[in-house]
Amino acid sequence: MSTVTQLSYEEAVAAFEPVIGLETHVELGTNTKMFCGCPTAFGAEPNTQVCPVCLGLPGALPVANRAAIEATIRIGLALNCSIAPWGRFARKNYFYPDMPKNFQISQYDEPLCVDGYLDVEIDGETVRIGIERVHLEEDTGKTLHVGGATGRIHGATESLVDYNRAGIPLVEIVTKPVPGTGARAPEIARAYVTELRDVIRTLDVSDVRMEQGSMRCDVNTSLNRPGAEWGTRTETKNVNSLRSVERAVRSEIIRQAGVLTDGGKIIQETRHFHEETGDTRSGRSKETATDYRYFPEPDLVPLAPAAEWIAELKAALPELPRVRRARLQSEWGFTDLDMQSVVNAGAVELISATVEAGATAASARKWWLGELARRANETETELDALGVTPAAVAELQGLVDAGKINDKLARVVLEGVIAGEGTPTEVVAARGLEVVSDEGALTKAVDDAIAANPDVAAKVRDGKVAAAGALVGAVMKATGGKADAKTVRELIIARLS
Numbered sequence: 001m002s003t004v005t006q007l008s009y010e011e012a013v014a015a016f017e018p019v020i021g022l023e024t025h026v027e028l029g030t031n032t033k034m035f036c037g038c039p040t041a042f043g044a045e046p047n048t049q050v051c052p053v054c055l056g057l058p059g060a061l062p063v064a065n066r067a068a069i070e071a072t073i074r075i076g077l078a079l080n081c082s083i084a085p086w087g088r089f090a091r092k093n094y095f096y097p098d099m100p101k102n103f104q105i106s107q108y109d110e111p112l113c114v115d116g117y118l119d120v121e122i123d124g125e126t127v128r129i130g131i132e133r134v135h136l137e138e139d140t141g142k143t144l145h146v147g148g149a150t151g152r153i154h155g156a157t158e159s160l161v162d163y164n165r166a167g168i169p170l171v172e173i174v175t176k177p178v179p180g181t182g183a184r185a186p187e188i189a190r191a192y193v194t195e196l197r198d199v200i201r202t203l204d205v206s207d208v209r210m211e212q213g214s215m216r217c218d219v220n221t222s223l224n225r226p227g228a229e230w231g232t233r234t235e236t237k238n239v240n241s242l243r244s245v246e247r248a249v250r251s252e253i254i255r256q257a258g259v260l261t262d263g264g265k266i267i268q269e270t271r272h273f274h275e276e277t278g279d280t281r282s283g284r285s286k287e288t289a290t291d292y293r294y295f296p297e298p299d300l301v302p303l304a305p306a307a308e309w310i311a312e313l314k315a316a317l318p319e320l321p322r323v324r325r326a327r328l329q330s331e332w333g334f335t336d337l338d339m340q341s342v343v344n345a346g347a348v349e350l351i352s353a354t355v356e357a358g359a360t361a362a363s364a365r366k367w368w369l370g371e372l373a374r375r376a377n378e379t380e381t382e383l384d385a386l387g388v389t390p391a392a393v394a395e396l397q398g399l400v401d402a403g404k405i406n407d408k409l410a411r412v413v414l415e416g417v418i419a420g421e422g423t424p425t426e427v428v429a430a431r432g433l434e435v436v437s438d439e440g441a442l443t444k445a446v447d448d449a450i451a452a453n454p455d456v457a458a459k460v461r462d463g464k465v466a467a468a469g470a471l472v473g474a475v476m477k478a479t480g481g482k483a484d485a486k487t488v489r490e491l492i493i494a495r496l497s
C-alpha cells in the first residue's frame, strides 16, 4: 500500500466538507414472505421455510403481501412522504448464489413513498433529514462460509446457502444527500438511524434489531473543499450497530481526506466496515443502475393504493417518538437539558415505565441516570440489560419515601436486586437492611455517641450546630448505617439544646 497522509479528524473536517447519505434496510415483521405464504420466523432450521416461489422454481408466480404494503405505506406516512397513487415492482437483475431467481423483485423508478423528511435532535437543535424514497423489495438468502477462520469466503473450504430469508419483505429507506453537517456528520448519521429505529419500533412493523440484521445500514460519504462541487461518494455496507454508523462515517472522512490531500481521487465503490479496527476496506467497484437492467416485473399487477386507505392509515398512526418525548418532558416537568440527558442515555422508555409503576419522574430519572447508569457503564451493559426492572426501581423509591431505607441502603438493595436476590422488599428482608426506626434503640445510640464525644457535644450545646455531624456519623456507625441521618440529627440537637 502506498503511504497516504494521515490527518486527524479535526484536520479532515477543517479542510473538507462532508456530505452523507444513508440507506437503511428494514426487514418487516410480517408473518409470511413478500410474494409467497412461507413463514418468516427467525432462527429456523436452514431451508425449511421455502417454496417454489421463493426458491425461484420455473413457473412459480409471486403474489404481493398486503400486510407488507400496508407497513411500507405506514413507514412512508410516519416519514412525511407522499404515497404514490400508482406504481410497479421492478426486476433488478444480477447473479448471486443467495438469490435463486437471479433477480430481485424491488421497486425502481416508481417507489411507493417519496419526498419526506425525518427531524432529529442533536444537542437541542433540530436537523431535518430529507427522505428521498421508501420502497419495498424482497430480501435475499444467506450464504455461510465454512472452514475458514473468519467466516468470510476467503479461506473457506465450502459455502452453504440458507434460503429461509429469501423473499422476506424488506423496506429500503433512502435519505437525500445531507450536506452542511460539518464535523457533526458522524453524530448526525447516528442520530438519524436511532430516530428512524424508534419510529419503526413505534409503528410495530419490525423488531429493528441491528445485531440480528433486521435493520441494516449502508452509509454514503463524500468530501469536497469548501465551496467546491460535491465529491465522489463511497458506500460503506451493512453497518450493524448505532455506534458503528458513527465510526464508519468518521473513519471514511479521515480516509478520504488523506487521499484528497495527497492529490488522489476517490473511487466510487462499495466498502466494508470492520468492527475490530474501526476502518473501512475496499469491496467491489460500485455498480450503476444501468448494470442491473431494471424492467417492470411482468408477473405482478401494479400497486394502486386507494386514497381512502392511505387516509385511514394516516389517521391511525401512533404517537411518534418525537411528539411522545415532547409530551413526556412536559408531563415530567424536565428542562430541555434534563430531557436531553435522558434521551442520550436511552432511558426515555425506562423512566416512563418507572413513572407508570408509581415513582415520581424526578426520582426515576435520579436512579436511571445516576446509580444505574454508573453500574451499566462499569459493566459495559445497556441500562435495560442490568436486570433491574422499572417496577423494582419504583418499589425501591417507595421504600425510601416510606422511611424504611435511606439512600445509602437503597444502593445496597440495588446491588442485591442486580445479583438476582429478588425484589427490593425481599432484599431488604433477607439482608436485614431496614433502618432503625425504633425510637428507644436510636435514643440509646444517640446518648452513647454524646457520652463518647463530650467535646463535640459541648460545641453543639454552645450553638455550633455544624459540629453535630460528627455525632451523626458516630450514631450511623453504631447502627451499621441503618438509621435515617435526618432523624438522628434532629434527635441529637433536641438532646443537646
Ligand SMILES: [Zn+2]
Pocket (backbone or CB within 6 Å): 033, 036, 037, 038, 049, 050, 051, 052, 053, 054, 055, 167
Ligand atoms: Zn416461499
